[in-house]
Amino acid sequence: MRQDSAQREWHDVYRALAVPRPRRATELRRSLLMLSTWIEWHPFWSTPDGWTPAARVELRRQTRQDRRADAA
Numbered sequence: 001m002r003q004d005s006a007q008r009e010w011h012d013v014y015r016a017l018a019v020p021r022p023r024r025a026t027e028l029r030r031s032l033l034m035l036s037t038w039i040e041w042h043p044f045w046s047t048p049d050g051w052t053p054a055a056r057v058e059l060r061r062q063t064r065q066d067r068r069a070d071a072a
Helices: 003-018 025-040 053-071
Strands: none
Touching: 003 025, 003 053
């Protein structure tokens, strides 16, 4: 799984959990935990480019743009 697709899926799962009385809440929480761990331990964050907070901001910005393009 690519890091940007994992981040996109993380946002989707998070939004699904944010609704009142989400269906499959336990499954969604487990998925969110797994995705969070996968994103956190991705090899990119061990590189000099990944050490900066700006790298995480950029990843979120890119996934937001991807979602907007998919919705259009």
